[in-house]
Amino acid sequence: MAKQMKDMGFETRCVHGAYKAESAQPQNLPIVQSTTYRYYNAHDVAELFDLESPNHMYARLGSPTVDALEQKMALLEGGTAGMAASSGQSANMIAVLNICEAGDHILSATNIYGGTYNLFDVTLRKLGIDVEFFDQDMPLEDIVALKKPNTKVLFGETIANPALSVLDLEKFVKAASAMEVPLIVDNTFPTPALLRPIEWGANIVTHSTTKFADGHGTSIGGCVIEGGNFDWTVKNEDGSLKYPSMAAPDESYHGLNFYESFGDAAFCTRLKAVLVRDLGCTMSPMNAYLTHQGLQTLDVRMERHVKNAQAVAEFLSQHPMVDWIIYPGLKGNKYYDLAQKYLPKGASAVMSFGVKGGREAGEKFLENLELCSIVVHVGDIHTSVLHPASTTHRQLSEEAQIAAGIDPGLIRLSVGLESADDIIADLDQALNKVR
Numbered sequence: 300m301a302k303q304m305k306d307m308g309f310e311t312r313c314v315h316g317a318y319k320a321e322s323a324q325p326q327n328l329p330i331v332q333s334t335t336y337r338y339y340n341a342h343d344v345a346e347l348f349d350l351e352s353p354n355h356m357y358a359r360l361g362s363p364t365v366d367a368l369e370q371k372m373a374l375l376e377g378g379t380a381g382m383a384a385s386s387g388q389s390a391n392m393i394a395v396l397n398i399c400e401a402g403d404h405i406l407s408a409t410n411i412y413g414g415t416y417n418l419f420d421v422t423l424r425k426l427g428i429d430v431e432f433f434d435q436d437m438p439l440e441d442i443v444a445l446k447k448p449n450t451k452v453l454f455g456e457t458i459a460n461p462a463l464s465v466l467d468l469e470k471f472v473k474a475a476s477a478m479e480v481p482l483i484v485d486n487t488f489p490t491p492a493l494l495r496p497i498e499w500g501a502n503i504v505t506h507s508t509t510k511f512a513d514g515h516g517t518s519i520g521g522c523v524i525e526g527g528n529f530d531w532t533v534k535n536e537d538g539s540l541k542y543p544s545m546a547a548p549d550e551s552y553h554g555l556n557f558y559e560s561f562g563d564a565a566f567c568t569r570l571k572a573v574l575v576r577d578l579g580c581t582m583s584p585m586n587a588y589l590t591h592q593g594l595q596t597l598d599v600r601m602e603r604h605v606k607n608a609q610a611v612a613e614f615l616s617q618h619p620m621v622d623w624i625i626y627p628g629l630k631g632n633k634y635y636d637l638a639q640k641y642l643p644k645g646a647s648a649v650m651s652f653g654v655k656g657g658r659e660a661g662e663k664f665l666e667n668l669e670l671c672s673i674v675v676h677v678g679d680i681h682t683s684v685l686h687p688a689s690t691t692h693r694q695l696s697e698e699a700q701i702a703a704g705i706d707p708g709l710i711r712l713s714v715g716l717e718s719a720d721d722i723i724a725d726l727d728q729a730l731n732k733v734r
């Protein structure tokens with residue numbers, strides 16, 4: 300028998316995974332742009348409502364184009380199911396809300412994306428979910444000691460945006476297992492081309508597909524991938540079910556038990572059937588198409604991204620106008636050893652560095668760039684640069700910026716797919732004009 304797609308090489312899964320044209324059908328994934336689907340009898344519609352049919356009825360709950368993207372992401376991450384969402388923000392939100400409710404407690408690494416930090420620290424708190432942030436570099440025992448009887452999730456980012464800390468996945472997997480909670484990791488920066496957390500034992504993987512997955516800066520999107528490796532029947536200390544939303548009868552589905560009925564796809568099935576149904580954070584077919592298109596070249600793009608990033612980081616680390624640089628692929632970086640272990644193919648393509656001379660110097664450097672783009676974005680084929688002190692954080696005083704971890708000369712750089720020599724030449728001439 301021919302190999303199954305999931306057993307094919309990563310490169311093959313990028314190109315062929317999740318969509319195969321039948322004879323005389325389009326070679327590229329079709330964009331199915333219809334809100335609704337027609338049926339000829341009530342029975343077929345009833346099957347849809349009972350989650351007994353793979354077909355579609357209404358595009359808030361899914362469409363063939365979005366299905367294909369979800370399957371592709373699951374194939375690439377080595378998961379058992381995937382679920383797309385309208386953005387990375389909504390992917391992280393629904394991943395947590397699928398198993399947490401008012402009164403529950405979440406443990407999250409402090410070094411995470413600012414949007415996710417706000418989501419957890421402000422919005423989830425308002426919903427009655429208690430979130431506790433901790434230093435991801437703490438020893439295993441100290442992390443496990445943070446567990447409370449109502450702890451339901453352990454969360455971290457494989458490479459944190461923008462701190463660029465590398466998560467010690469093995470330690471986090473052990474901590475989650477000791478706490479009997481699922482480990483959810485946001486794998487946006489490495490992408491499955493560089494790191495597949497489920498292979499290390501993570502339970503749920505989330506993505507902002509807006510970044511490297513799409514890669515061309517066309518579409519906001521998110522995705523949740525399930526590892527199929529968590530037992531949702533675990534109990535609280537008092538013997539009650541810890542995850543009743545997964546393993547107890549669901550009122551809104553006339554008593555359906557998601558885990559019993561859907562097994563290793565239960566988490567994503569419930570995300571779609573309940574969370575996306577109720578919250579409406581659906582990905583559009585057009586965005587799913589564009590993201591799928593991007594994924595077809597993910598492997599080659601990431602290979603070039605990391606090659607360019609390594610060359611640029613090494614150049615910057617030697618430049619007299621550069622005060623400091625953070626890139627986990629550089630020897631001497633605090634996370635170099637963890638990057639070598641978990642990211643042997645490269646530590647993604649985002650770095651930050653300080654221009655000598657503070658805010659004014661940073662601003663002048665930016666103004667003199669010709670090839671690199673000033674954008675509030677990372678993970679794009681275009682080399683992208685941001686100077687937080689004069690843009691995103693400009694309302695803050697210098698003291699407040701430093702307190703928020705924003706060095707006035709800090710530049711965030713996402714290395715693109717141009718010729719490394721041209722990127723370096725542009726950075727060099729702009730840095731030299733600051734002197």
Ligand SMILES: *Cc1c(COP(=O)(O)O)cnc(C)c1O
Pocket residue numbers: 386387388389412414415456459460485487488506507508509510519520521
């Ligand atoms: C950008 C980003 C998000 C948020 O994603 P959006 O698609 O912008 O909503 C979440 N996590 C990480 C690590 C990100 O870089």
